[in-house]
């Protein structure tokens with residue numbers, strides 16, 4: 807049964823590709839100045855095709871966005887917040 811390790815290696819490799827499908831961008835949204843602002847920012851982010859989840863924290867002034875890199879980009883995310891009145895910059899992408 808020589809082929810089984812090859813099969814397992816193949817499965818592990820394809821699982822790795824699936825995990826890499828989604829990325830997480832952290833955006834700095836400095837202009838938020840009240841508790842309603844994060845809701846506006848979150849709604850703007852959730853409207854972007856390819857965004858899976860968006861969490862916006864008022865205290866840290868950060869948005870953490872999970873997205874599909876095949877459908878959108880960190881640049882499109884910052885554009886969406888800017889269009890909603892909140893310019894942002896990309897802190898990190900994982």
Ligand SMILES: [Cu+2]
Pocket residue numbers: 838839840841842843844
């Ligand atoms: Cu506000």
